[in-house]
Amino acid sequence: MFALVDCNNFYASCERVFRPDWRKTPIAVLSNNDACLIARSDEVKELGYKLGDSYFKLRKQLQRDGVIVRSSNYALYGDLSQRVMECLEDLVPRVEVYSIDEAFLDLHGIQDLPAFSQKIARTVRQWTSIPVSVGVAQTKTLAKLANHLGKKSRGSNNVHIMEPPYPLDQIEIENVWGVGRRLSLRLRLMGIGTAQDLAELDCMTARKKFSVVLERTVRELRGESCIEIEELSPDPQHLMVSRGFKGKVTTKHQLQEAVATYASRVAEKARAKGVYAGTIQLFIRTSPFSKGPRYVNNASWTFRNPCNDNLSLVKAATRCLDTIWKEGYAYQKAGVLLTDLSTEQQRITPLFEITPRKTTGELMRMLDCMNQRYGPETVRIASSGIERPWMMSREFLSPSYTTRWKDIPTVRA
Numbered sequence: 327m328f329a330l331v332d333c334n335n336f337y338a339s340c341e342r343v344f345r346p347d348w349r350k351t352p353i354a355v356l357s358n359n360d361a362c363l364i365a366r367s368d369e370v371k372e373l374g375y376k377l378g379d380s381y382f383k384l385r386k387q388l389q390r391d392g393v394i395v396r397s398s399n400y401a402l403y404g405d406l407s408q409r410v411m412e413c414l415e416d417l418v419p420r421v422e423v424y425s426i427d428e429a430f431l432d433l434h435g436i437q438d439l440p441a442f443s444q445k446i447a448r449t450v451r452q453w454t455s456i457p458v459s460v461g462v463a464q465t466k467t468l469a470k471l472a473n474h475l476g477k478k479s480r481g482s483n484n485v486h487i488m489e490p491p492y493p494l495d496q497i498e499i500e501n502v503w504g505v506g507r508r509l510s511l512r513l514r515l516m517g518i519g520t521a522q523d524l525a526e527l528d529c530m531t532a533r534k535k536f537s538v539v540l541e542r543t544v545r546e547l548r549g550e551s552c553i554e555i556e557e558l559s560p561d562p563q564h565l566m567v568s569r570g571f572k573g574k575v576t577t578k579h580q581l582q583e584a585v586a587t588y589a590s591r592v593a594e595k596a597r598a599k600g601v602y603a604g605t606i607q608l609f610i611r612t613s614p615f616s617k618g619p620r621y622v623n624n625a626s627w628t629f630r631n632p633c634n635d636n637l638s639l640v641k642a643a644t645r646c647l648d649t650i651w652k653e654g655y656a657y658q659k660a661g662v663l664l665t666d667l668s669t670e671q672q673r674i675t676p677l678f679e680i681t682p683r684k685t686t687g688e689l690m691r692m693l694d695c696m697n698q699r700y701g702p703e704t705v706r707i708a709s710s711g712i713e714r715p716w717m718m719s720r721e722f723l724s725p726s727y728t729t730r731w732k733d734i735p736t737v738r739a
């Protein structure tokens with residue numbers, strides 16, 4: 327048996343952890359640059375607001391409805407996510423972290439599944455203050471659907487145990503794990519509109535007309551486990567950091583600061599994943615909605631010796647910028663992408679190339695250690711700037727209660 331644990335309205339729930347006075351208050355979380363709604367509490371959903379709604383257009387209406395608006399605080403969300411996952415790992419031996427707010431659990435050998443599922447939801451809530459839904463079933467695909475039903479089972483602590491006969495006729499095809507928008511349109515043209523319809527599809531037809539992945543989904547919907555728990559995340563194929571700017575960037579100096587910042591951040595990601603980049607790509611662009619002149623371009627740099635240190639990546643990204651920079655444009659976004667990734671074991675050093683100095687690796691380890699202890703970018707490369715007026719707008723940012731010393735909450739008896 328498998329369980330899928332999903333944090334309810336995760337970003338909004340994180341905002342409430344250190345603000346108990348907001349427990350019943352409608353909360354909406356905004357995307358980068360405070361552009362649109364990307365997370366909503368149940369109260370906001372009941373008011374009729376949708377994901378992707380523009381904050382600029384609905385600002386006054388949100389104020390009238392008493393909705394608290396917060397900017398995305400990824401440092402807080404990431405840390406609370408890690409705490410939830412550590413809590414789950416204390417409860418079961420095998421956990422697959424599927425996303426920042428979801429995890430699959432292997433429940434084979436558990437006797438009293440209803441009681442244990444309730445314990446999962448109760449323990450995570452008690453230890454982290456994050457409410458979760460728990461779906462339990464014979465396969466991972468069915469566990470996903472059970473979780474979907476569990477979110478509607480408010481009287482059962484958002485826990486749902488799916489047993490035969492499966493209520494697949496109550497679930498639209500779009501809610502089946504692995505069935506995206508385009509695939510669902512193709513399936514509906516064949517008269518397949520529910521999970522039950524898909525479960526009744528012939529396996530060979532699913533493979534020939536679609537893919538072996540859909541065939542596996544069909545089998546899973548029938549109760550045949552085809553997808554196992556992955557305790558170790560696969561090595562990433564690429565890593566990327568891209569952001570829109572607070573305003574329009576018109577000078578090369580400011581764009582260089584942004585590029586250096588993004589290259590440093592993607593380098594930190596690479597070190598955290600234990601991979602080295604063979605190629606770095608940079609793109610810059612103006613706004614696609616701008617009435618002025620538009621410009622989009624990209625450049626890449628290939629390393630003879632794969633690396634993941636800030637110094638090498640920032641230097642290469644700056645060289646890329648030199649080749650594609652053009653005066654006279656108001657740039658709105660930039661991004662840095664690492665490809666041709668390899669692990670330490672896969673990394674190939676050229677025979678006659680001087681290997682990187684050990685001091686570089688030691689310097690990066692010290693840099694990461696200090697930033698983890700004292701907060702992100704406590705120590706950073708000078709070329710990433712100091713004032714940085716181009717940084718994305720986060721007007722409603724909450725304190726980073728768990729990752730920054732100055733933001734640790736004060737409790738008075």
